[in-house]
Amino acid sequence: MEFEKAKETFIQTWGTLGSEWGINRTMAQVHALLLIAPEPLSTDDVMEQLRVSRGNANMNLRDLINWNLAERVIKAGDRKEYFRAEKDIWEIARRIAKERKRREIEPLKDVLKELRKVKGDKKDAGVKQFTETVEGLGDFVDKMDKSMDYLLKADEHWFFGTLLKAFK
Amino acid sequence: MEFEKAKETFIQTWGTLGSEWGINRTMAQVHALLLIAPEPLSTDDVMEQLRVSRGNANMNLRDLINWNLAERVIKAGDRKEYFRAEKDIWEIARRIAKERKRREIEPLKDVLKELRKVKGDKKDAGVKQFTETVEGLGDFVDKMDKSMDYLLKADEHWFFGTLLKAFK
DNA sequence: TTGAACTTTCAGAAATTATTGAAAATTTAA
DNA sequence: TTAAATTTTCAATAATTTCTGAAAGTTCAA
Numbered sequence: 078m079e080f081e082k083a084k085e086t087f088i089q090t091w092g093t094l095g096s097e098w099g100i101n102r103t104m105a106q107v108h109a110l111l112l113i114a115p116e117p118l119s120t121d122d123v124m125e126q127l128r129v130s131r132g133n134a135n136m137n138l139r140d141l142i143n144w145n146l147a148e149r150v151i152k153a154g155d156r157k158e159y160f161r162a163e164k165d166i167w168e169i170a171r172r173i174a175k176e177r178k179r180r181e182i183e184p185l186k187d188v189l190k191e192l193r194k195v196k197g198d199k200k201d202a203g204v205k206q207f208t209e210t211v212e213g214l215g216d217f218v219d220k221m222d223k224s225m226d227y228l229l230k231a232d233e234h235w236f237f238g239t240l241l242k243a244f245k
Numbered sequence: 246m247e248f249e250k251a252k253e254t255f256i257q258t259w260g261t262l263g264s265e266w267g268i269n270r271t272m273a274q275v276h277a278l279l280l281i282a283p284e285p286l287s288t289d290d291v292m293e294q295l296r297v298s299r300g301n302a303n304m305n306l307r308d309l310i311n312w313n314l315a316e317r318v319i320k321a322g323d324r325k326e327y328f329r330a331e332k333d334i335w336e337i338a339r340r341i342a343k344e345r346k347r348r349e350i351e352p353l354k355d356v357l358k359e360l361r362k363v364k365g366d367k368k369d370a371g372v373k374q375f376t377e378t379v380e381g382l383g384d385f386v387d388k389m390d391k392s393m394d395y396l397l398k399a400d401e402h403w404f405f406g407t408l409l410k411a412f413k
Numbered sequence: 414t415t416g417a418a419c420t421t422t423c424a425g426a427a428a429t430t431a432t433t434g435a436a437a438a439t440t441t442a443a
Numbered sequence: 444t445t446a447a448a449t450t451t452t453c454a455a456t457a458a459t460t461t462c463t464g465a466a467a468g469t470t471c472a473a
Contacts, residue, residue: 136451195248213333223409
């Protein structure tokens, strides 16, 4: 495959995958673009390469920064801002995990904790099933969350080394 | 919190979480409804409790079956079909993991394998960064995929037991 | 067979989400 | 200061996704 075609495919694939996982397609595409860029890119580079508006490029670049997946780079003697993505895949995975945990798992844990206190007749089948489901889910989320904490502290080699050895 | 309010909150929360993870909100809500239902529900039950159309209810119930998260139940002497969700959270997690792996990770692996064969001057910075990114990503996805295979074979107690012990 | 009960389909409508582009705000060199 | 360069905002618009509801399809008891 030619390089230009491969780039295009990579950006498209990453964008599609992103939207399947609830991430704005363009944000994922901008991320892909930065991942394969050997040098930091400007907003204009992103606009040109992905054919999107300035507003859109700006917004998605800022979102990537909020996800801690990209950073601003200032070049001496240049008014423009440039953007560079973290390139280490393990580090990217950790940052995404950390962010989703903070944005989605922690609030879920809080809701489930509240729901465990539901009032109702424990003899009632509906109440009984509700309680069991919420408790089962709460325990599972807590375990996942704890596992995630270890993952966030671990380095890649140790993590996969231990994991793949443990589960051989 | 009152039972009815708790039910409502649970369904809403599960629906929101679903859409954050790229799953149709209504499908997640139907799933939530089935998860807390002590008995299998009919299409009409779903329509009534979630206030959605017959077409919508039917479609999302079928999707849940395609995800292997719900099954049809036939009651003797009743023409209607009923639906019951798998209630064991560990089993649900495994089925979702299995399905997303099949739908998303396997195709991604294929694309990355193709992209590794990109033609281009290895001295070119763009080609070099592209190759490194794609290779790093490919290796990472392979490891994740392998870990997932173990997870899919494991049972919950063993999985969390080993994992939480290994990473203490 | 027939027809009532039930399920599925799908074109059009509605709702949601993403994008544009121009104006406003900000920054910085001179 | 000034004004040019750049970034940010956001109302309007577009694109995408989801939902509705009625018609078509299927099943089954009699």
